Amino acid sequence: MEFKVGDIVKVKDIEDLIKRGRCEEKTARHISGVKFIINAFFVKSNKYELKAKTGSIVYCYEDEIEKCEDIENESIKNDRKDDKIMMDLLPWPELEEIAKVYTAGAKKYGPNKWQNLPDGYQRYKGAMLRHLTEVEKGNEIDQETGCMHIAQVAWNAIAMLHCKMEEMKPHSEKIPENANDIDK
Incomplete structure (x- = not known):
């Protein structure tokens, strides 16, 4: 599946991440069921930076995430999809x-x-x-x-x-x- 910055995603299989040593159980509890917005994409490693509404950031590979389609009733800012200037990137x-x-x-x-x-x-x-x-x-x-x-x-x-x-x-x-x- 192809993802882009601004897509809303969630982690597919928390248990698999724990088994593979990619995630501790404590962290898994915090990200299980959480919807993230793709904040950045690292081409070389197919790795995505995911940001939750709470501000917490998680890094996952393409095969570890899936798009969330059930977001109609949620208030989610689409500034990345709307091509707004990313002032938050200023150093x-x-x-x-x-x-x-x-x-x-x-x-x-x-x-x-x-x-x-x-x-x-x-x-x-x-x-x-x-x-x-x-x-x-x-x-x-x-x-x-x-x-x-x-x-x-x-x-x-x-x-x-x-x-x-x-x-x-x-x-x-x-x-x-x-x-x-x-x-x-």
Whole structure:
């Protein structure tokens, strides 16, 4: 049977898993009869990461699970099947390091001033390459800000993305640098 991320499944034979040493009895009691959503698929091993409503995660092979068809009366979120953006995949510790760069910049220049830098794309590209050079030289922390150079590389890449996205907007959607510039 073919499974995909977002499918609702359950473990076929708990007793078989225990016999094969794939599952302890204590764990078996917790997953017996539980419906899981397939959270991820590991192609090389035909292994699936299953997540229960409670948040617990179990790893099973393709031959150990079966689809659940009796889910009409259950409230199950279909965000994986609906192709919604998987915000839960964002790496929060790394984003926190990037947020420290935003904070250092806001303290030095003011909040969100970076968005209006003339020739921003090229200037952020230069800054990104300078910070990358520091990383490559083995310098982890920027002495001026106390932030990680590699986090500043990522921050500058985000700033470059912002500049490109602004370029791609139709002129009517662009926000003027100064609100007083709006014709009334």
